Amino acid sequence: xxxxxxxxxxxxxxxxARSLVMDFRLAPEHPYPAQLxxxxxxxxxxxxxxxxxxxIGSTGHSIGGTLAVRLPLRLLAKGEAAPGAIVSVSPxxxxxxxxxxxxxxxxxxxMLSRNTLELFRAAWLQEPEWTSPPSRSAS
Numbered sequence: 001x002x003x004x005x006x007x008x009x010x011x012x013x014x015x016x017a018r019s020l021v022m023d024f025r026l027a028p029e030h031p032y033p034a035q036l037x038x039x040x041x042x043x044x045x046x047x048x049x050x051x052x053x054x055x056i057g058s059t060g061h062s063i064g065g066t067l068a069v070r071l072p073l074r075l076l077a078k079g080e081a082a083p084g085a086i087v088s089v090s091p092x093x094x095x096x097x098x099x100x101x102x103x104x105x106x107x108x109x110x111m112l113s114r115n116t117l118e119l120f121r122a123a124w125l126q127e128p129e130w131t132s133p134p135s136r137s138a139s
Contacts, residue, residue: 022045028123039071043083054084065091095121
């Protein structure tokens with residue numbers, strides 16, 4: 001949350017919008033879907049404050065970018081209105097790690113090697129053999 005406050009401040013200044021920055025629980029102490037549950041809670045709070053779904057943007061980068069996309073998908077699966085905009089910067093969209101670019105970019109990306117991504121996936125999902133989105137949803 002603290003690392004994103006500056007960007008979250010610049011976006012509203014440039015667009016004339018307001019911003020809500022949420023601090024979600026981290027893995028491995030809080031595995032997925034705790035983070036998505038927090039995003040849904042924040043979205044529902046905005047609705048309770050009178051904001052229309054079409055005027056809410058779901059945004060984030062890295063794993064937050066993943067959540068920015070997963071939140072509207074969860075809401076739509078429930079038959080509910082989704083945020084009017086999604087801004088997803090550098091999301092992690094292939095948690096299966098089956099895309100060839102994971103290995104092809106090994107020499108270019110020193111931070112996110114296959115081993116590192118497998119470690120992150122195991123911590124976040126706590127299901128190392130995960131190959132498709134978990135069917136769990138918030139109640």
